[in-house]
Amino acid sequence: MSTVGLSPVLTEFWDHPQSWTMDTYLDHGGYEGLKKALTMDPAAIVQEVKDSGLRGRGGAGFPTGMKWGFLPPDDGGPRYLVVNADESEPGTCKDIPLMMATPQFLIEGVIITSFAIGCRHAFIYVRGEVVHVYRRLLKAVEEAYDRGFLGDNILGSGYSLDVTVHAGAGAYICGEETALLDSLEGRRGQPRLKPPFPAVAGLYARPTVVNNVESVASVPQIIARGASWFTSLGTEKSAGHGLFSLSGHVERPGQYEAPLGITLRELLDMAGGIRGGRQLKFWTPGGSSTPIFTADHLDTPLDYESVGAAGSMLGTRALQIFDDTTSVVRAVTRWTEFYAHESCGKCTPCREGTYWLKQVLRRIEAGQGTQGDIEKLLDLCDNILGRAFCALGDGATSCITSAIQYFRDEFEAGMHTPAWELFPPERSALFDYQPRNRDALAAAGDHS
Structure with missing residues (x-):
């Protein structure tokens, strides 16, 4: 398959026979970002992520570094990082394969993010139905503890962190960040009234950052390679790379990691086009909760601004493709x-x-x-x-x-x-x- 226009970062070694192991991750430069981060001032890490222009990959596209910066000054009490791995949107299938193929990207991102915001206990809330992913994450966390990347005095830095992987009960509403927090606390998963926002009163009424899997997994490479590397990909206001999930009536469905701003026409060329040479009828740019597009939008750049200007939302980049046989x-x-x-x-x-x-x-x-x-x-x-x-x-x-x-x-x-x-x-x-x-x-x- 042609690689023109692709930017394999999180998917670079998905084809390795044991891509999910710690040894494979270390062989491909894993945890270099963490080693660098532990020598930096936490505020400098937050600034680096702000400078990178990384926007939340969970759908809303809110600047990640800015979200971290909303936390109030440290008052000596606990603060938390919660990773939203409750991927449930119809058509969305990027976080689950990412956690299945290369979970250490997420684990390293969790450690760096936690260090940056002053968190000592982080949580990964994963969708309960995907038991295979839950088990793989548990194993990945265990490997990180064994290698000294989690636990007390990480790599001799004096910083300590514990990570808990929590399986939800299979409710789509728990993808909403405050419903997720209620579920994590043992309550029925229902959205909370905001304000207060999670940054002020989140998990256990303490300052909390809630980030998507792909957002957190993107952090290690930003720290390791620098913000300028990340901004060299994508567009001016939608920087970086992202996973585009092509499903439906396409010859080669799957994950295509590319810079933001790529078009569906370019992605379809890589994916072999519409199945059986049929005509594209409609498609979703960001999952079923985003307004649909038609063949007239084939050349719309898939970045937050362009998709918004065309009347939809980039969302989770879940590109569901429907041909002319579909009602x-x-x-x-x-x-x-x-x-x-x-x-x-x-x-x-x-x-x-x-x-x-x-x-x-x-x-x-x-x-x-x-x-x-x-x-x-x-x-x-x-x-x-x-x-x-x-x-x-x-x-x-x-x-x-x-x-x-x-x-x-x-x-x-x-x-x-x-x-x-x-x-x-x-x-x-x-x-x-x-x-x-x-x-x-x-x-x-x-x-x-």
């Missing part, structure tokens, strides 16, 4: 069913709104849409957007409003023709298709 109504309905199921129920707009969005969409998918259903969908979205307690409600509306914007005719067709007749599912299926009970689907759509 937009069906895809959006499946996503909405997910959001309705995963709503924590704390606030009325999200709890009730996602339920009714699901009912109306099922009706349209079954070809039983009624006059005014499209307007009803848009009105429901308008009553959720900006009114929900957290971003789950906003994300649930994005795919619907953008789908109606670009493919209104398909929703209008749902007033008389089922989606499975317009777009037979077996044509778009990636694997052997097992048809759902269409009578049950039609009955599910028959709601007033």
Whole structure:
């Protein structure tokens, strides 16, 4: 495969037969960043990360160094680093393979970050369903303790750190940072009212930094190579490299690590194009909670500013690719069913709104849409957007409003023709298709 435009940093030795071991990591320059960091003033590390322009890789894109700088002055009490490894967004699949293939990038990043912010106990909150990743992280932490990178007096520096790997219970809402903190404390995972923000009162009501896996894993190379190296990649306002997850109707799906600012057209060229030579119909630039794009956006630079200007969000760079055999109504309905199921129920707009969005969409998918259903969908979205307690409600509306914007005719067709007749599912299926009970689907759509 051509490597033009790629920047393998976190994925540099993913093809090594034992990429996840400490020995492999050390053979590829691992922990050089930590050794350098331990000779630096913690404030200098924070400044280096600020100068690098590293932005949060979990979706929001907030500057990482600035987030660290929000912590109040040290009062002698504990402060914490919590790594958000609860990757749950439909289509997002970058953190789990990263932790599976090269977990030591994350462990080293955790140590450097903790040293920079004055943390003595860090937590990695991983999604409970991925037991294989949980076990691999436990082993990686054990290896780091054995080699003296964790525990008391790390590398003779006088700095000590403990790391706890915690498995969640499989709730999408726990990807929201304050719901994650409640879950980590043993409570039901629900978003907290902000302010106070986690930087002031986070885990156990103490100052806390919550960062995404890829954000923390990017720190060792920034410290080892310098901020100027990182800013030489990407764009002026969206610096560095990132993992782009291509899935769906593409010849070679997978992880493509490239500088921010690359386009989907360039990525598709590397991935062999749309499967079977078909036409691109729509795609998500950052997972299902970001407004969809069409073939008209193939040359939009995949950086925070350009994607935002085009009407969507870069998010987690989860590029779900759909060809012209796909029903937009069906895809959006499946996503909405997910959001309705995963709503924590704390606030009325999200709890009730996602339920009714699901009912109306099922009706349209079954070809039983009624006059005014499209307007009803848009009105429901308008009553959720900006009114929900957290971003789950906003994300649930994005795919619907953008789908109606670009493919209104398909929703209008749902007033008389089922989606499975317009777009037979077996044509778009990636694997052997097992048809759902269409009578049950039609009955599910028959709601007033």
